[in-house]
Amino acid sequence: METRPLDTAAPTSTAKRARGLDRAFEILDFLRDQKSPMRPNEIAVQIGAPRSSVYELVNLLLRNEILELAGGDGRVFLGRKLYFLGAAYEEQFDFTRECEAALEMIAHETRETSQFCMLDGNKYIVVRMKEGARPFRISSDVGQSVPIPWTASGRLLVAHLSDQEIIDFIPPQDFQLPNGEWLEPAVFIREVREAWLKGEFTFDSIVDSFTHCFAVPVLDANRRCVATLCLVAPREDGIENREEYLLCLKRASQRLSGQTSVPPLSR
Amino acid sequence: METRPLDTAAPTSTAKRARGLDRAFEILDFLRDQKSPMRPNEIAVQIGAPRSSVYELVNLLLRNEILELAGGDGRVFLGRKLYFLGAAYEEQFDFTRECEAALEMIAHETRETSQFCMLDGNKYIVVRMKEGARPFRISSDVGQSVPIPWTASGRLLVAHLSDQEIIDFIPPQDFQLPNGEWLEPAVFIREVREAWLKGEFTFDSIVDSFTHCFAVPVLDANRRCVATLCLVAPREDGIENREEYLLCLKRASQRLSGQTSVPPLSR
DNA sequence: AATCAATGTCCGCTATAATGTACAAGTGAT
DNA sequence: ATCACTTGTACATTATAGCGGACATTGATT
Structure with a gap:
């Protein structure tokens, strides 16, 4: 059409x-x-x-x-x-309730900080967050725009794009990490593909030096990643409980995925 | 300036x-x-x-x-x-939390349905609602635009305007009530002035035939009515507990009024 | 088939919206 | 007092955005 x-x-x-x-x-x-x-x-x-x-x-x-x-x-x-207007949007795509429940569940099982993240234009943003049992200073606030390559979720959120589309989509300067180093786009894309296949991505946070991040995709009816659930843990905790945490995230995302209440991704 | x-x-x-x-x-x-x-x-x-x-x-x-x-x-x-964008607004004028608490308190004390209402342009809308203990079908949904003269809160929400400004502000056809009758603007204005002086307005709902509505103003730092708290009760209940309900509403509005978290009214 | 209504696209005209520039008023530093 | 700077207003110019209308599809109804 x-x-x-x-x-x-x-x-x-x-x-x-x-x-x-x-x-x-x-x-x-x-x-x-x-x-x-x-x-x-x-x-x-x-x-x-x-x-x-x-x-x-x-x-x-x-x-x-x-x-x-x-x-x-x-x-x-x-x-x-x-x-x-925002309230009307929320009512139509009523993901907040289920989302809140999912975060609650994750927080309860893992005692860590969990987040629900999406794309805002060509940036990554945290839409909702549930602080863990022992809250510590998280780098990215709710509603703050962050370059996609800086985040674990970023690897999943652009997975539906082709290589070229990814290059065109992400502003070039966003490949410069907070520590000043440049992330090779080709490396990023490889991580994107791997993450999509495994349905997960984890790494030591690039933004700070003491957390480990876990991200899993939330899929819409067309099996496209429209959001992510992620979990931010102190590094030792993260490494130690890796499998358990991932399982928990995936269970939660499963419940959210494919619901009609999740807003579809245009294009 | x-x-x-x-x-x-x-x-x-x-x-x-x-x-x-x-x-x-x-x-x-x-x-x-x-x-x-x-x-x-x-x-x-x-x-x-x-x-x-x-x-x-x-x-x-x-x-x-x-x-x-x-x-x-x-x-x-x-x-x-x-x-x-809506979330950013909400964060800046963080009235939802206190507001929710106020509604909670009212609902707890009165067991009736309570609402937090504002103007949206030249219409009245319910921003938040807390269903009472025995929920019954309320006419106005959250987020629905309703003509100002149809509502108790409407008498308070335009109180900062002059007579002429009120006439200019409200679309003429909004003075036609749901039952087809026309409300004389002069009558409406008189009710506005009285309501403002008493800090309350109550009447049998015009929209349905079985509820009684109570409204009290929520004031900003300049003592202007930026919102209302209101309560919708079955008529007998309303008449019977009138003084108690009003007192409860006023206590709640007092706690909200003048908070910096309440968005100021422009102009 | 033929007709009608609903939907989306394309294109040229012109009223006008976005802009640059000039001006006025306030503020603070020297 | 003078300068530099920030903030708000006013206006003429011109690139263009909003509009009307023609055209193409589709699907339902006759």
Whole structure:
């Protein structure tokens, strides 16, 4: 019926005149990232957009209650309407309940921190998290965007793409790990394929130096990985209980997979 | 430092060429209302927008993951990104936790159904609800838009507006009650003023014929009504326990009011 | 077969939205 | 007092986004 040109979702930076809609969502994403109200001018500067455009868009978004004045001094932040729209999404694809139950179960059996993760555009994000029995400082907060190659889940979340698509999909600079080293895309892709075959991926976290990460895929009706369940454990614990932990994760993911309540992956 | 032109929020309907952004959010609101995936063509027809425009916008929104393919046959629905944005909003104005606690408390003390309500544009909506001990069919679902004059909470939610602003704000046809009768705007306004003075409004529901509704305001730091707590009880129960219920509601609202976690009302 | 309605695509026209630029006002440092 | 900087507003220009309308498919109904 159609085949989208596969625009790589990237808001394309080279365009001379950006489209209002794209700019608008760029603003929203930026605010989400900042996690705090900002002034239009500041937004314009930071996202590298013309001031006049940003002012106009911000006013439009305010009118629609997509943005709200917040924090005084003309600062704006994400608005109530987004909350309502998000709630409507959640209601339609009601994965949160089962998801919460799955995390609960994992946390109960393993006493470790467990997470439910997805892709947001071309980044990885933690959608829900359940702290383990002895909580320790986890590097990635809920809702924080993280480069895909930095994470165990990342190996599974792009498994439905071809090699070339993976290359095109992930921003090149995201292959630079937090320690400065570069991860060879070919190596990453090999890990992706292996992870998909085994239905799991585990490694010592790249982001910190004391945890071991486990990830297993959550599949939609078409057996595509739309999300992951993962588990973050202190390294010794992780190594020691490896098989038990993996089994637990897989049991949980099995229960989630294929449910109609899991949102399908487009394309 | 500035005074926004105060654009009266009206999405201006007379415009010849609608702005893409407005159309886009019109689509999103429409989908929220429908609560199910729809085809672009159908959307265009129902919201009375040019087909070509809607197709273009839908594609743009798909690219940004604001919409997702869902339900097959090219149907689209609200997308994951909206969920993420909504979550970010919720985190910033973290009223849900206290709110949930307040509802819990009310439900526990009264055994009746309690709700947390706000304005969504120029409509009333139930943001959260806690079913009472003996749940009965409540007319208004969570997330459903309802005309302001139909609800007890409506009397409080517009209390910060002047008479004229109230008239301008509420769509004229919303003064027609579900039974077909017209509520005189002047009468409504009088009720608004009284409700605000007493810090409460109660009446036999207009929407159904067997419940009595109680509403009390939740105030922000500027003492403006940004939300309401309300309680829906069978009529006899409502009349009988009137004072007790009101007291309970007011205690709960007191705890919520003025918290920084309550989102401020713009303008 | 023929007709009609519903759906998706394509393309040219033009109203207008995005932009650059100039201006004004406030703030703080020197 | 002067400069540098940040923030918000106003306006003219032009690239383009929204629109109308033609066309192609499909599937149901006659």
